[in-house]
Every structure is written in C-alpha cells, then in structure tokens.
Amino acid sequence: MKDVYLLSGFLGSGKTSLLSHLIEQFKAAGLKPAVIMNELGKLNFDSRSVDGDVPLKEMLEGCICCTGSEKMEAQLQMLLEGENFDVLLIETTGAAHPVEALDAVFSPLFADRLNMKGIITVADCKRWLDRDKLTPQTKMLFLEQIRHAHLIVANKIDLLTEVEASDVTMQIQALNSTAPIIQTTNSKIPLNLITKLEATFHEKEINQTAIGKQLTLSSRLHTFKEAVKQEEFEEWVRNLPDTIYRMKGYVPLVGHKNPYLFQYAYGMVQWLPEYMKMSPQIVIIGDQVNQIDIIGSSHD
Numbered sequence: 001m002k003d004v005y006l007l008s009g010f011l012g013s014g015k016t017s018l019l020s021h022l023i024e025q026f027k028a029a030g031l032k033p034a035v036i037m038n039e040l041g042k043l044n045f046d047s048r049s050v051d052g053d054v055p056l057k058e059m060l061e062g063c064i065c066c067t068g069s070e071k072m073e074a075q076l077q078m079l080l081e082g083e084n085f086d087v088l089l090i091e092t093t094g095a096a097h098p099v100e101a102l103d104a105v106f107s108p109l110f111a112d113r114l115n116m117k118g119i120i121t122v123a124d125c126k127r128w129l130d131r132d133k134l135t136p137q138t139k140m141l142f143l144e145q146i147r148h149a150h151l152i153v154a155n156k157i158d159l160l161t162e163v164e165a166s167d168v169t170m171q172i173q174a175l176n177s178t179a180p181i182i183q184t185t186n187s188k189i190p191l192n193l194i195t196k197l198e199a200t201f202h203e204k205e206i207n208q209t210a211i212g213k214q215l216t217l218s219s220r221l222h223t224f225k226e227a228v229k230q231e232e233f234e235e236w237v238r239n240l241p242d243t244i245y246r247m248k249g250y251v252p253l254v255g256h257k258n259p260y261l262f263q264y265a266y267g268m269v270q271w272l273p274e275y276m277k278m279s280p281q282i283v284i285i286g287d288q289v290n291q292i293d294i295i296g297s298s299h300d
C-alpha cells in the first residue's frame with residue numbers, strides 16, 4: 001500500500017512551499033515520493049519546484065473536482081503502473097473542494113493499493129484576517145478547506161503580530177476542533193506530524209454537492225506582446241481589485257534580457273530573475289478575471 005496525502009488550501013496559501021518541504025523530508029527519510037499537481041490555470045509554473053527525479057503527473061486546465069475524477073484516475077493508474085514510489089503527494093488547486101478531490105483516490109480500482117492518510121490544509125493566516133472581503137462562495141470554499149482538514153498548517157505567521165497569531169489560531173481551531181493545528185512560516189512542518197495521520201472519510205462527505213462547480217473563481221492566461229516597465233507593472237498590480245487573488249508567471253521587463261519570474265499573492269509581489277528565456281505569460285486567478293484590463297495590452 002502506498003500512502004497518499006492530499007494538500008489543500010486557498011490560492012497562494014503556501015501549498016507548493018509545503019510540497020517542496022515534504023519532498024525533501026521524505027527523501028531524507030529514504031522514501032521515494034511521487035507528485036500529482038493540479039493547476040487551475042493553463043500553465044503549471046509550480047511544477048518547476050519539483051526535482052526531476054520525483055515522478056510527477058500534472059493535471060492542467062481545471063481542477064480535479066471539476067474535470068471529473070476519471071482524468072485523475074488515469075494519472076493514478078499511470079503512476080502505479082509506470083513509476084516506482086513509496087508515497088504520493090497530491091497538490092490540489094486552491095479552488096478545489098478537498099473532499100471532492102478524494103473521489104479518484106477512493107476509486108475501487110486502487111482500494112488495495114492506495115492508503116489515504118489525510119487532508120493537510122494550508123490556511124493563509126493573513127487572508128483569514130480579511131476573509132470577509134472574499135465573495136460569499138469563495139469564503140465558503142476557504143472555510144470548507146479548513147473544516148475538512150486532518151491537519152491544519154496555519155501559515156504566513158510571520159506576517160501577523162503575536163496577538164493576531166494566537167487569535168487567528170484559536171478561531172481556525174474553532175472551525176475544526178478535531179485537526180491538530182501548527183503555526184508555520186513557509187509551511188515548514190516536521191514530517192512526523194503527517195506520517196502519523198490516519199484519515200477516515202464518510203460516504204456523506206464524498207457525495208455532497210460540488211461546491212467547486214458553483215464558484216465564480218476562474219483563471220486567465222495572458223501573453224505579453226512587449227516588455228513592461230517594472231514600476232508601471234507594480235502600479236497596475238496595486239490598483240487591481242481585491243477579487244484578484246493570485247498571479248504567477250513570467251513578465252518581460254524593460255532593460256532585462258529574460259522575462260522575470262513573477263509571483264503575486266495577497267497583495268504581495270515577488271520577483272526572481274530567470275536564466276532561461278521563458279515564455280512571457282502569466283496566469284491570473286480570481287473572481288471575474290475577464291473584466292480586468294491588463295497592462296501593456298488591449299487584447300489577449
């Protein structure tokens with residue numbers, strides 16, 4: 001039996017950071033991890049954070065819950081037939097309902113081969129403080145991801161004061177009193193916290209209505225036609241509506257040869273130089289993403 005962990009959590013909360021950290025620790029413990037990554041946008045920029053020696057299957061264009069579990073079952077089948085691994089880490093899109101994503105793992109096809117250990121939800125503590133600014137459906141998803149967790153990673157604690165951190169932790173715990181909760185920065189948790197998980201799920205949960213399908217969250221892929229000035233781009237980012245939750249990709253900046261790796265989550269921008277010439281594209285994720293004007297372009 002291979003242990004399976006489902007990593008859940010809202011857009012930009014720190015799931016990929018958790019994934020990288022767990023991969024490192026599993027390897028150090030002499031275990032071989034495999035990964036299934038699911039990305040709401042059309043490109044998966046995060047897959048580059050998984051080392052080449054880790055078997056990786058990507059599911060692009062939509063989330064596990066919305067594209068149906070058949071696709072995920074096919075990925076699982078391919079991994080089980082074609083790869084040698086001990087544990088499987090599934091990173092769901094931030095827009096997925098964690099319980100729905102379990103559907104495929106629970107397929108009778110894999111009943112004797114996969115052992116679901118649990119849902120680990122990364123809760124963005126900074127976003128928790130402002131959760132009332134989310135649209136009602138998006139907020140519901142944010143809370144559902146925490147409610148269904150078997151372990152809660154209360155992340156981005158570095159962005160909170162001590163008082164805020166203890167208040168937020170208590171409030172999150174009140175939402176899900178059965179899951180252990182750990183405060184983190186960059187989702188750094190010790191491996192033994194997850195290896196001791198023993199998840200159980202009820203039919204009732206797995207069959208419930210698909211919240212993911214009612215969401216207004218969507219993603220948009222934008223290709224830059226020309227380089228933009230960094231200050232102007234950042235000014236554009238600052239003026240975006242609150243309903244844009246996450247952006248990432250490669251932005252061609254005036255004065256630089258290669259597009260820069262750009263990350264945006266919860267009002268914060270991160271730039272990293274890139275030594276390869278990556279395609280100048282970003283994915284924008286949020287509510288009503290099609291209504292925003294993108295700097296330096298009139299059309300996509």
Ligand SMILES: Nc1nc2c(ncn2[C@@H]2O[C@H](COP(=O)(O)OP(=O)(O)OP(=O)(O)O)[C@@H](O)[C@H]2O)c(=O)[nH]1
Pocket residue numbers: 009010011012013014015016017018046093094155156157158159184185186187246263264265270
């Ligand atoms: N200040 C701070 N930033 C963090 C922390 N954890 C992650 N980040 C940053 O938040 C951004 C998103 O982190 P990821 O790990 O990619 O989050 P994710 O949940 O995988 O994002 P999606 O795949 O888009 O849903 C990155 O710029 C991280 O560097 C943290 O604890 N503190």
